[in-house]
Every structure is written in C-alpha cells, then in structure tokens.
Amino acid sequence: MPYLENELKTISRHFQIYGEILHAEPLKIGHINETYTATYDQGGTRVRYIHQKLNRNVFKNPAGVMKNIVRVTGHIRKTLESRNTPDLTRRALVVIPTRDGAAYHENGHKDIWRTFVYVEGVQTHEAVQTPAQALQAGKAFGEFQNLLVDLPGGRLVETIPDFHHTRKRFENFQKAVQTDSHNRAANARPEIDFALKRQAITGVVVDAMSQGKIPERITHNDTKFNNVMLDVVTGEAMCIVDLDTVMPGCALYDFGDMVRTTTSPTLEDELDLSKVTMQMPMFKMLAKGYLAAAGSFLTKREKELIAFSGKLITFEIGLRFLTDYLSGDVYFRTHRPGHNLDRCRTQFKLVESIEKQEVAMQKFVDKL
Numbered sequence: 001m002p003y004l005e006n007e008l009k010t011i012s013r014h015f016q017i018y019g020e021i022l023h024a025e026p027l028k029i030g031h032i033n034e035t036y037t038a039t040y041d042q043g044g045t046r047v048r049y050i051h052q053k054l055n056r057n058v059f060k061n062p063a064g065v066m067k068n069i070v071r072v073t074g075h076i077r078k079t080l081e082s083r084n085t086p087d088l089t090r091r092a093l094v095v096i097p098t099r100d101g102a103a104y105h106e107n108g109h110k111d112i113w114r115t116f117v118y119v120e121g122v123q124t125h126e127a128v129q130t131p132a133q134a135l136q137a138g139k140a141f142g143e144f145q146n147l148l149v150d151l152p153g154g155r156l157v158e159t160i161p162d163f164h165h166t167r168k169r170f171e172n173f174q175k176a177v178q179t180d181s182h183n184r185a186a187n188a189r190p191e192i193d194f195a196l197k198r199q200a201i202t203g204v205v206v207d208a209m210s211q212g213k214i215p216e217r218i219t220h221n222d223t224k225f226n227n228v229m230l231d232v233v234t235g236e237a238m239c240i241v242d243l244d245t246v247m248p249g250c251a252l253y254d255f256g257d258m259v260r261t262t263t264s265p266t267l268e269d270e271l272d273l274s275k276v277t278m279q280m281p282m283f284k285m286l287a288k289g290y291l292a293a294a295g296s297f298l299t300k301r302e303k304e305l306i307a308f309s310g311k312l313i314t315f316e317i318g319l320r321f322l323t324d325y326l327s328g329d330v331y332f333r334t335h336r337p338g339h340n341l342d343r344c345r346t347q348f349k350l351v352e353s354i355e356k357q358e359v360a361m362q363k364f365v366d367k368l
C-alpha cells in the first residue's frame with residue numbers, strides 16, 4: 001500500500017532539506033523498496049529528492065545497510081572529487097541525513113525511510129536492448145567495484161550472510177528434495193537431475209575464497225541494468241543505485257549476475273525456452289566494459305573465471321527458484337502456479353547455452 005502525499009510530507013520534515021515541500025508522488029513501488037519523488041521549493045528554485053522506504057522483511061539490519069551505504073557513497077564521492085571529476089552529485093548517490101544527523105528515519109509504523117538527492121537528467125531501462133548499453137552496464141559496475149577497492153575503515157557489514165554461498169544453496173536444495181514438503185519433486189524430475197549433475201561447480205568460487213586464492217571484495221550484489229542510471233542525452237552510465245546489498249563478496253558474483261540478467265533477450269520467467277540464449281555480442285560488450293574498468297585490480301584467477309561466473313550465478317539462481325518451488329513458494333513471490341519452476345527452467349536453459357559457449361566466451365576475455 002503506497003504512502004499518501006500527506007504522510008510523505010510528514011516524513012520529509014525529518015530530513016535536512018532546506019525548502020518547502022510542494023508535492024510528492026510514487027516513482028517505483030518495487031518488490032523490495034518503495035521509492036517516491038518529492039519536489040521542494042528552495043529559495044525560488046525547484047529541487048527534487050528521493051524518499052525511499054526500505055523493506056524490513058528482507059533487510060533485518062537496516063542500521064547496517066545504511067552504515068554501508070553512507071560509507072560507500074562517501075568514499076566514491078571523495079575519490080571522484082580528488083580526481084576533479086565533474087558532475088559529482090550525478091555520479092554518486094548523496095544520502096541526506098535526518099535533522100538528528102542519522103542516516104535514516106524510523107517512523108511510527110516502524111518503517112525505515114532514507115532520502116537521497118534526486119539525480120536529474122538520467123533514466124533507467126528494465127532490460128539491456130543494445131550492445132552499447134551492455135558496454136555501459138559492464139563499465140559502470142566495474143568502475144563501482146574499482147572505486148571501492150581502497151575503502152578505508154574495515155569490512156562492510158554482511159547484511160545478508162551467505163548471499164552467494166553456492167555450496168550452502170546446493171545443500172538447501174538437496175534438503176528440499178529430500179523433504180519434498182509439497183509433493184512437487186515428481187513434477188520437477190528433469191530439473192532436479194540437471195542440478196544434481198552440476199554439484200561440482202558449486203564449490204569452485206567459495207572454496208577458492210576460503211583458501212585465499214580469490215580475494216574478498218566489495219560488491220554490489222544486484223547488478224541488474226535498471227540499477228544503472230544513464231545520461232538521457234549521451235547514454236553514458238552516470239550513477240549506480242540500489243545499494244542495499246553492497247557488502248563483502250566476490251567480484252565475480254557481480255559480473256556473473258550481469259551475464260544472467262543481460263545476455264539473454266528474454267525475461268527471467270520466459271516460457272518459450274527456445275528464445276532463451278546467451279547472446280555472444282552482448283557478452284562481449286559486457287566483458288569489454290567490465291574489464292576496461294575492473295581489469296586493473298582483478299587477479300589472474302578472477303579473470304580466468306569470468307565466463308564461468310556467468311554459468312555459476314545463473315545456475316545458483318535457478319537452483320534457488322527450484323528450491324523455492326519444492327518448498328511451496330515461500331521466498332519468491334509467484335504470480336501463477338508453477339511460476340518458480342518456470343523461472344528455474346529459464347535459468348537452467350541459459351546455463352546450457354552458456355555451457356555451449358563457455359570456451360569461446362573465455363577465449364574472448366583472455367584476449368582483452
């Protein structure tokens with residue numbers, strides 16, 4: 001249930017905004033957050049801000065989430081400033097503190113609200129349409145990671161523990177098959193077999209990390225294209241949003257999820273599996289953009305696993321959809337019977353497509 005304008009006006013008064021609120025309206029009521037735009041008059045000029053309600057069911061530690069966001073955005077801004085980069089407040093989100101100096105406001109309903117400077121002259125797209133956009137996406141997330149390599153002040157809060165622990169995800173899947181609480185395993189036999197055959201890949205990255213062969217880095221963890229704001233005139237990626245899941249992770253998780261979400265022309269729950277395919281031109285531009293920005297800090301081992309990461313993360317998400325299907329749809333919201341199984345099939349089809357092209361994909365990366 002979206003917030004009403006009057007309630008937003010009340011909430012807005014808690015933030016350090018020097019102006020008079022004129023109006024407010026919903027921008028995106030997403031699965032996770034509710035985002036509103038508010039227009040203020042400041043000395044005769046109209047200025048916009050973003051007021052956003054955080055989902056407390058997903059983020060159990062809102063203070064940790066906001067602490068991470070303040071550190072990350074502050075550091076990116078400082079670095080860009082030191083490089084004399086123009087357009088600073090369009091290139092890094094600016095968190096507006098509350099009048100008490102806190103990063104968020106908790107209102108009477110126990111809802112958590114935060115406020116950002118509204119970035120003007122940008123747009124987001126739900127899906128990548130052109131290889132040029134794939135290049136921008138790769139570059140933007142690579143640069144985001146690059147800017148955070150030297151974040152001072154210790155480890156970020158791990159706000160969702162084991163987010164990409166593929167081995168644990170696999171164990172949960174096995175448990176769901178054994179329990180078969182909703183008698184659905186029989187309907188998903190080919191998918192279960194598909195997953196069981198690929199158990200070996202689930203340990204590759206987590207084991208390398210625990211053995212210190214791949215470094216822990218700061219990652220975004222939600223590298224969908226609609227989290228990249230592009231300049232409306234030039235199409236250049238300006239600013240990364242949706243920083244709730246920024247936390248310690250593996251650089252490859254971000255790249256892998258980009259491969260999953262941007263290289264197939266289809267949606268996550270496409271029913272016509274013949275359309276689900278890893279398109280090489282998209283991958284090439286994604287990798288080119290990503291390595292142009294991240295190539296300087298990635299280790300040899302990380303670079304060797306670039307193509308593999310696309311397969312791994314797509315498999316992991318497919319596995320999670322399958323686990324949820326078997327457990328009675330408790331985590332992902334479904335809109336039709338069998339929705340999670342459909343989503344699983346789409347992911348697994350994409351895994352197959354990546355498997356067929358993995359050698360060629362990595363060959364391309366090696367030459368960059």
Ligand SMILES: Nc1ncnc2c1ncn2[C@@H]1O[C@H](COP(=O)(O)OP(=O)(O)O)[C@@H](O)[C@H]1O
Binds near residue numbers: 030035124
């Ligand atoms: N500071 C901002 N300035 C302008 N638009 C923004 C800003 N923050 C978010 N948006 C827009 O709102 C959308 C949703 O915000 P986001 O933080 O990604 O929430 P969600 O979790 O719903 O995806 C973004 O895709 C972007 O288009």
Ligand SMILES: [Mg+2]
Binds near residue numbers: 227241
């Ligand atoms: Mg988003």
